[in-house]
Amino acid sequence: MRVQDDRRDEAGLLAAAGRGDRRAARALVDRLGPRLMGFVLRMTGGDRAAAEDIVQEAFLRLWARSGDWDADGAAGLGTWLGRVAANLAIDRSRRRRDAPLDQAPPIADPAPGGEGRMQQAARHDAVYTALASLPERQRQAVVLRHIEGYANPEIAAMMGIGVEAVESLTARGKRGLAALLRPRQEEL
Structure with a gap:
């Protein structure tokens, strides 16, 4: 019941x-924006400018649908935004295929230094580099499930595929990550 109430509340905010x-x-952006931004940052390999552009475009597309949004429809606003943003990130990635993935900017940790922070940064860089090496659909499924915490049915709705396909993509992505990170296991 709470999920349905949240969806109706979000639909009311969208209509307003x-x-x-x-x-x-602002309330809708504050509610849905941070999680969407985190997801898109991961999808873009930490490119903050690209992620901000994608999140902004996703919200613009949502505002355009404000008059005909169905609160009782199959997808909630967060799921719909996630799917739109994922598609925008994939489109952007396809346009930039000529740029090597290993040149993606690392995500900097703004916290003060220290050995622990350096270790954490190395882990993050290694994971993001490994994520960037995965095929797009596997990367998207892994990020949505294991980093953003979406449930498989939500991921299926975002990606426009079945739950079994999500499970398969996630499993293959995790195996791919493990294989990519295994040589650096002791270092990390």
Whole structure:
């Protein structure tokens, strides 16, 4: 019941935002934006500028649907935004295939240094580099499931595939990550 209430609340905020209510728009962005931004950052290999552009475009597309959003539909706003953002990230990635993945900018840790922070940064860099090496669909499934914490049915809706396909992509992605990270296990 709570999920349905949240969906109706979000749909109400979307409708109000569509009518020009800035507070409703801000509330919706505050509610859905951080998780979406984290997901898109991972999908873009830590490219903050690209992630911000993608999140902004996803919300613009959501605002365009504000008048006809169905709160009782198959997907919630977060799921819908995730799917749109994933598609935008994949489109962007396809346009930039000529750039080597190993040149993706690392995600910097803004916290003060120390050996523990250096170790954590090395782990993050290794994971993001390994994630970037996975095929797009496997990377998307792994990020959505194991980093963003979405359930398989939500991922299936975002990716436009069945739950079994999500499970298969996630399993193959995890095996791929393990194989890529195994040589650096002691170092990390």
